[in-house]
Amino acid sequence: MKVIKIEKSQWAEGLEKARQSMRLIGPVAEKGYHSFQELAPGQAPDLDFQNSRLSPKGLAFPQSEVMLTYTMDKNDPECGIMKEADKDYGPRAVIGIRPCDAKALALVKMNFDTDEYKDPYWLNLYNATTFVGLACDAPCATCFCTTAGSGPFDEQGLDVLLVDQPEHYLAKALTDKGTQWLQAAGFTAETDGAAAIDKAKSAAQARITAKIETEHLRGADTMALYNADFWEDVAFACINCGTCTFTCPTCWCFDIQDETSRGQGVRMRNWDSCMFPIFTVHTTGHNPRDTKIHRVRQRFMHKLKYFVDKYDQGIMCVGCGRCVNQCPVNIDIRRASALMNRVGQDARCAVQEG
Amino acid sequence: MTMAAHSTQSTPSREELVDNPYLPYPVRIDDITVESEDRSLKTFKFVFLNPDDEAKFAAYKAGQFAELSIAGVGEIPIGIASSPVEKGFIKFTVNKAGVVTSHLHNMQVGDIMGVRGPLGNWYPWETLEGKNVLIVGGGFAFTTLRSSIIYMLDPANRPKFKDITVVYGARSPGMLLYKDELIEWEKRDDLNMHITVDGTDDPDWKYNVGFVPPITEQKAPQGDPDSYAIVCGPPIMIKFTQPVLEKLGYDHDHIILSLENRMKCGIGMCGRCGIGRELVCKDGPVFTLNQINQTPREY
Structure with a gap:
């Protein structure tokens, strides 16, 4: 694995060089929080942050996105016929995405990139992006990535991993795309940084003490988990605000809506949430998940059991801690998982763990 | 997220675009039959505007559904009432119930709309x-x-x-x-x-x-x-x-x-029709009772 040394004095210049062939996106401080935004010429990403308040899932999955366009002008022969919306899928690099969030995108890809169907919107944006990650040296108190299949130096889903050192960055080129980005930025000074990276990695991992218990989920009987007696208790304080799914890097549910104005229309998709009653309500008024107990259970069961069973790639959670941190009533996925895990210890499914 | 991707002035590189499963095939309403005495049920017969689309749709099997798509209104998942052995058209019987179905009930022969499909699995x-x-x-x-x-x-x-x-x-x-x-x-x-x-x-x-x-x-x-x-x-x-x-x-x-559930995408992406790990739109709508017994009954 090639390691490149990037002097911080050369950083801004390198980014400007890279910008000649692609757009740059990075963390920007705004109203006291960081969010991922397109960087203007000369604007450097603000890498002095723990993590963004919202996950950067919008990089591939904007909160609102036009999918199709059409005219409703009766005199137009194309009236009512849907067209693909014009899109910009030019190359871009996101600088400073945290490893957990990059891993999250790799997990979500399994939903949008299937054998039967490919979601062109998600995939075209994802494929147009080079992911230049920034390793975490100072994780939040609510981070539990190391027990959620990720970690502060996780390389999954990244093209480059940057490791912060006092005077320079050590950059690991993880893919061809990553190598190309480093070349485009003129970062080419190879160095033997493996030992320094390992040292920083061990130190960062040691700082993450929060854990999520998951080892018995895979073998657990689904209906035993579903019918467990703790769901009412877990859901008791929930106010159905949807903050958890909104901030979550691995939540991908969406709605599709038509919007029209003056004879022109668009079909768009918007983030949606299993926490909202309307998400599942039938036209008849029947709602299969008509109580918040159903909905809270759905969120945890999807993340910690259904997804685990469907893909056998671990839980649908990377331990970023945003839902724990931002839930107004302190509902904690780690507690839910611990309760589920305990049930899973006793109630095994017919097909035992391989 | 301000870097959101819908810029309208740029040129999309079309060769990168994979087949878009959200894009409905344009169809013309060829016939409308009132099926029930209370007029709540009408059968709509559609013909495809493009023969290529018809050929792609024709491989459907009995038990599958499609999304009926009306510009400016929305989409609804409806079971295909015509049979694969009937060629040249597709038929759907629609109950007037919500926004899209009520709009559809007021449409006329000759009107243009869209169909996405065939979707879901079929009777075995x-x-x-x-x-x-x-x-x-x-x-x-x-x-x-x-x-x-x-x-x-x-x-x-x-x-x-x-x-x-x-x-x-x-x-x-x-x-x-x-x-x-x-x-x-x-x-x-x-x-x-x-x-x-x-x-x-x-x-x-x-x-x-x-x-x-x-x-x-x-x-x-x-x-x-x-x-x-x-x-x-x-x-x-x-x-x-x-x-x-x-x-x-x-x-x-x-x-x-x-089974039926509220659906949007119809292709297993949008996440709302799930019953346990199964998505009614893509893994279903057809299930054996045995399969359903092992799944939360959230339909």
Whole structure:
């Protein structure tokens, strides 16, 4: 694995060089929080942050996105016929995405990139992006990535991993795309940084003490988990605000809506949430998940059991801690998982763990 | 997220675009039939504007559905009522219920709209070959069952199946779908047709009177390893038909159901129609009772 040394004095210049062939996106401080935004010429990403308040899932999955366009002008022969919306899928690099969030995108890809169907919107944006990650040296108190299949130096889903050192960055080129980005930025000074990276990695991992218990989920009987007696208790304080799914890097549910104005229309998709009653309500008024107990259970069961069973790639959670941190009533996925895990210890499914 | 991707002035690199499963095929409404006396059910016959689209859609199987798409209004998932053996058009029977279906009910022959599909799985035709097939249907859930019956009765397909029995009921004679076909099927000797209504004041009504579950109990053949039952109807009918089929000897993996849930994408992406790990739109809508027993009943 090639390691490149990037002097911080050369950083801004390198980014400007890279910008000649692609757009740059990075963390920007705004109203006291960081969010991922397109960087203007000369604007450097603000890498002095723990993590963004919202996950950067919008990089591939904007909160609102036009999918199709059409005219409703009766005199137009194309009236009512849907067209693909014009899109910009030019190359871009996101600088400073945290490893957990990059891993999250790799997990979500399994939903949008299937054998039967490919979601062109998600995939075209994802494929147009080079992911230049920034390793975490100072994780939040609510981070539990190391027990959620990720970690502060996780390389999954990244093209480059940057490791912060006092005077320079050590950059690991993880893919061809990553190598190309480093070349485009003129970062080419190879160095033997493996030992320094390992040292920083061990130190960062040691700082993450929060854990999520998951080892018995895979073998657990689904209906035993579903019918467990703790769901009412877990859901008791929930106010159905949807903050958890909104901030979550691995939540991908969406709605599709038509919007029209003056004879022109668009079909768009918007983030949606299993926490909202309307998400599942039938036209008849029947709602299969008509109580918040159903909905809270759905969120945890999807993340910690259904997804685990469907893909056998671990839980649908990377331990970023945003839902724990931002839930107004302190509902904690780690507690839910611990309760589920305990049930899973006793109630095994017919097909035992391989 | 300000870097959101919909810039309108740039040139998309089309060669990168994969086939877009959200893009409906344009269709023209070719015919509209009012099916029920209360006018709540209409059958829409569509023809494709582009022959290529028709060819792509034509591979559908009985039991699948499609998203009917109206610009400026939205989409609805509806079971395909026409049969793969009927060529040149597709048909959907739509209950006037919500925003899109009410709008559709007001559309006219000649109007242009869209169809996405075929979507979802289908009744397990490979498994059903060489078997007795019992079809139990109620109300307007008879649409994909009509597709199935037409498919099985096609001269090329009929020899592939053993006895075929159909129990179909509606609230009243005027609410039965596809009446002309029902009467024709009733006369055939290669199909045991049992039409029933919950009640009627028509003195000349010559078919059954009674709810679907008891009529099924009276008329349906015993279940055995060579027999399958396909059940499609309102939840209350399904609830009371299940014990009847159990009593008749149908195993849970020989009872086949088609589920409904609120849907948007229809292709397993948007996440809302999930029942446990299964998505009704993509892993279903057709499941065996055995599969459903292992899944939260969130439909």
